[in-house]
Amino acid sequence: MEERDFSEIVEEKKEFLDQSFRDSVATIDKQGKRNYIFPKKPKGKFYNLRTVASIIYLIFFFALPFVKIDEEPLFLFNVIQRKFIFFGQVFWPQDFFIFAIGLLTFMVFIIFFTVVFGRVFCGWACPQTIFMEMVFRRIEYWLDGNMTEQRRLKDMPWNVYKIRKRITKMAVFYFISFLIANFFLAYIIGMDEVLAMVKEGVAANPVTFISLLVFSAVFFFVYYWFREQVCIVVCPYGRLQGVLLDKKSIVVAYDYVRGEPRGKIKKEKAGVWDTGDCVDCSACVRVCPTGIDIRNGTQLECVNCTACIDACNAIMDKVSRPRGLIRYESEENIAHSKKTKFNWRIAAYSFVLLLLTSALVVMLLTRDDVDARILRTAGQMFQTLPDGRVSNLYNIKLVNKTRKEIPVTMKLENMKGEITVVQKDLIVPKESYFQTSFFVKIERQLIEKRKTPIELGVYQGDKKIETIKTTFLGPGY
Numbered sequence: 139m140e141e142r143d144f145s146e147i148v149e150e151k152k153e154f155l156d157q158s159f160r161d162s163v164a165t166i167d168k169q170g171k172r173n174y175i176f177p178k179k180p181k182g183k184f185y186n187l188r189t190v191a192s193i194i195y196l197i198f199f200f201a202l203p204f205v206k207i208d209e210e211p212l213f214l215f216n217v218i219q220r221k222f223i224f225f226g227q228v229f230w231p232q233d234f235f236i237f238a239i240g241l242l243t244f245m246v247f248i249i250f251f252t253v254v255f256g257r258v259f260c261g262w263a264c265p266q267t268i269f270m271e272m273v274f275r276r277i278e279y280w281l282d283g284n285m286t287e288q289r290r291l292k293d294m295p296w297n298v299y300k301i302r303k304r305i306t307k308m309a310v311f312y313f314i315s316f317l318i319a320n321f322f323l324a325y326i327i328g329m330d331e332v333l334a335m336v337k338e339g340v341a342a343n344p345v346t347f348i349s350l351l352v353f354s355a356v357f358f359f360v361y362y363w364f365r366e367q368v369c370i371v372v373c374p375y376g377r378l379q380g381v382l383l384d385k386k387s388i389v390v391a392y393d394y395v396r397g398e399p400r401g402k403i404k405k406e407k408a409g410v411w412d413t414g415d416c417v418d419c420s421a422c423v424r425v426c427p428t429g430i431d432i433r434n435g436t437q438l439e440c441v442n443c444t445a446c447i448d449a450c451n452a453i454m455d456k457v458s459r460p461r462g463l464i465r466y467e468s469e470e471n472i473a474h475s476k477k478t479k480f481n482w483r484i485a486a487y488s489f490v491l492l493l494l495t496s497a498l499v500v501m502l503l504t505r506d507d508v509d510a511r512i513l514r515t516a517g518q519m520f521q522t523l524p525d526g527r528v529s530n531l532y533n534i535k536l537v538n539k540t541r542k543e544i545p546v547t548m549k550l551e552n553m554k555g556e557i558t559v560v561q562k563d564l565i566v567p568k569e570s571y572f573q574t575s576f577f578v579k580i581e582r583q584l585i586e587k588r589k590t591p592i593e594l595g596v597y598q599g600d601k602k603i604e605t606i607k608t609t610f611l612g613p614g615y
């Protein structure tokens with residue numbers, strides 16, 4: 139059968155689609171005020187899977203600051219002291235190039251991943267979605283009841299019952315926000331520091347305490363009131379969807395070919411439905427945390443939370459039609475009524491992603507423990523020693539990125555000569571810098587030019603850490 143053009147199929151189905159959704163935003167009412175969304179609590183396979191994934195995610199989030207390797211945290215992002223630890227490896231400003239490459243890799247990863255798999259990250263791994271939908275929203279269902287009860291509570295006049303409900307919710311939300319802020323702080327300064335500050339009390343750490351209160355207030359504002367607006371208005375990743383997604387990207391999508399023309403179930407005429415599979419029940423809209431109707435097509439507001447998939451599957455079960463009217467699918471496959479299969483595009487993008495990640499892992503694993511910089515001391519000329527040898531003075535700066543002291547030695551690699559360090563032992567303290575001066579002494583007859591190139595090897599035991607090229611000044615011939 140001849141394959142029809144994608145746009146032709148879309149055009150044909152457009153007549154069934156109500157385009158009026160383009161005239162308004164679900165979260166803004168006609169007066170231009172915030173339209174607060176009260177989504178129905180989702181139920182179903184995807185919600186259960188996301189619950190399990192979120193529990194694992196939260197366990198990691200709250201447990202990782204307690205995990206230590208050699209008395210140091212597993213992760214630390216101390217921007218104040220410019221100290222960063224990833225998977226137990228300490229990174230210094232000298233490793234900035236790895237950070238830059240890591241950041242680039244991450245961006246390419248995000249772009250490729252989104253092109254193929256759409257906004258999977260938003261629904262399954264984004265901290266905003268996890269905390270909002272799996273922590274705060276669940277607590278809200280528990281405290282204020284389901285969608286209808288929440289709406290009723292909002293519309294009722296202020297009375298003791300409503301005030302009690304609101305104060306309880308605010309207190310619980312603020313407490314969790316405060317907890318999250320503390321753990322974020324632990325990722326910045328380390329859990330030991332946070333616990334020490336807790337022991338010392340507020341009076342001993344007023345600045346940190348005020349910062350914590352401010353951050354808690356920001357989290358509280360986001361989860362109590364701002365909510366889905368973060369994804370719609372603030373998140374740069376969300377704003378990029380328009381350029382990252384194409385018709386082959388796998389997204390949460392409504393199968394309009396199967397679903398349209400939508401309509402309430404009428405009597406089956408001689409085994410044939412006179413409507414599509416969508417029974418126009420709006421169950422998918424009621425569960426949507428961003429208030430959109432996925433039947434209008436892929437929209438910027440959709441965070442791929444899968445709530446509408448579960449809701450629609452439940453309806454399909456009830457009306458004895460096949461599940462998957464809303465599913466993870468590409469727009470192109472929906473237009474051609476095909477199912478997503480592992481294809482060359484997914485394979486190629488996945489291969490590039492694997493390559494990038496492997497390159498970064500190799501860079502991290504082969505990173506030097508010690509960085510050495512050698513410079514001839516500025517303004518110093520050569521000296522002729524009483525024994526006839528020529529001497530030059532150099533400065534060496536060593537950075538130890540590990541958690542143990544490292545003794546180092548130096549050798550002249552490309553010619554005979556002697557190295558005399560001003561300080562007797564070259565021992566670089568853990569996670570620190572070390573700077574000293576040293577003399578290189580070379581026989582006069584080996585110095586043929588005013589500037590002789592020399593190579594200095596820096597060793598940790600027998601292992602050469604670095605070879606540094608510099609010049610040696612002499613009288614020349």
Ligand code: SF4
Pocket residue numbers: 390422425426427428429430431432439440441442443444445446447
């Ligand atoms: S449209 Fe569906 S997947 Fe997208 S945000 Fe709404 S409920 Fe979640």
Ligand code: SF4
Pocket residue numbers: 392397400415416417418419420421422423433449450451453463464
């Ligand atoms: S839940 Fe399914 S059947 Fe109901 S309106 Fe949405 S797409 Fe149509």
